[in-house]
Amino acid sequence: MNAAVTSEPPRYIDWYESPVGPLIASATDSALCSLSFCDAERLEERLQELRHQYGAPVRGGDSAVLSDLRVQLAEYFAGRRRDFELPLSAAGTPFQERVWAALCEIPHGETWSYLQLAVRIGDALATRAVGYANGANPIAIVIPCHRVINADGGEGGYGGGLWRKRILLDLERGQGCLAL
Template sequence: MYEALVNKDASYEGIFIVGVKTTGIFCRPTCNARKPKPENVEYFADIKQALSFGYRPCKVCHPTRPYGESPDWLKGLLEELSQSGQQKFKDQDLRQRGLDPVRVRRWFKKHHGMTFQAYSRALRINRAFGLIKHDDKVIDTALDSGYESLSGFNHAFRKLTGAAPSASKRSNVVTVTRILTPLGPMFAGATEQGICLLEFTDRRMLETQITRLSKLLRARFVPGQHPLFVKLSLQLKEYFAGKRTKFSVPLDIPGTDFQQRVWQALMEIPCGETRSYQQQALTIGNPDAVRAVAKANGDNRISIIIPCHRVIGKNGKLTGYGGGLWRKQRLLDIESGRLKTSSE
């Protein structure tokens, strides 16, 4: 495949996407940009997979567009996404551009295997966290990322994290990475104290959680490796294989006293069992705080380890879960022994 990349072999269009580790960019096989060294590339089956691994699209070859001519009715929106991946588009925004949200959704589903909203959300996150690489100067990273000046780069990074990329070295640091699981990739964050973030990458509230966490910890986010990620990955693998019911990785979970009580109560629910919000309110000694308990559950930033998926409705039915109800059911099935998966 590397030979095809170097030769810009068009016959490989649609066969693979290449990710460049040193820049965080993914390209099509026929890209005209300077070719990276073989050890600095990895290959993906499609764009969705490349996005899941944290890569963002190349501005030279535009890999998010189908090979050949893209439909005229979509060109304007694709160009907007290419130029500014930080904007959030609602259905009304699409209508104002003369686009039918349903038609846009179907096109992205067909060509990228994900909805337009999921795609644009992944772009925003990947662009924010793919901007900084270890030991790089901010100005070098900005130029490598396609920015003509620091101002645009700083704005893009601050837009999501709430902190400038050139923050003082005395600032707290949250090291972030992606961990693959049988239910989809997860976004993990760690401080010196412990794991502070573990969410599925397609969770709708992920950006909000990241922004809140940045402010709570007064931290900047930097992609990279952390000793705790090895332990976390291993324990998640054991969990999905049905071989682990408790986690021992240290956690760093800033929050109010009430939130801390709710999260602690969640961790006391035995694996394989469920509780209602009413029961959880009773557990923390505040039976009238059912709605507040539900909100604190939703504010949980550590999926699986702090098992908010074990809380269900009073009638026994599944209720809202940030990672999606289908994942909630799968997690409960794994814990009850009805389903075993493998992370390999």
């Protein structure tokens, strides 16, 4: 039997219980590739989807990056970490990657509107496209898409559910710590 040959590095997949529900992460040996919310009843199904998504060997369990993520998430939810220090590998279009880089510039505890984010990337007319790119962010929390709101101050949407967005924003505004 011939094994499939791939140039892609192996991926590690793990899940973490968090105050905002289960989180599923994937990483290579050198970078975090995804972090997403998953309701408990879909956890096994989502793990299987990720295993099929990658054109590379997938391994369960820990890597150095996933181990660092676990520690940094615990610190974040305890209110002791404002910024994540992890190597990231978020694959998207050049436009999406510009939006995701700009998201990382939003200070902890603050929010920007979709318009502010569009202006930041140099295209004030791209608010709708910015919203789609924001929603396509593959690395929740670490790339802080939850910090984007409507221009009128409304919450806007959130792929992980508005209840999660409220919890994350309240945490960052110093309105409590969340134990793991």
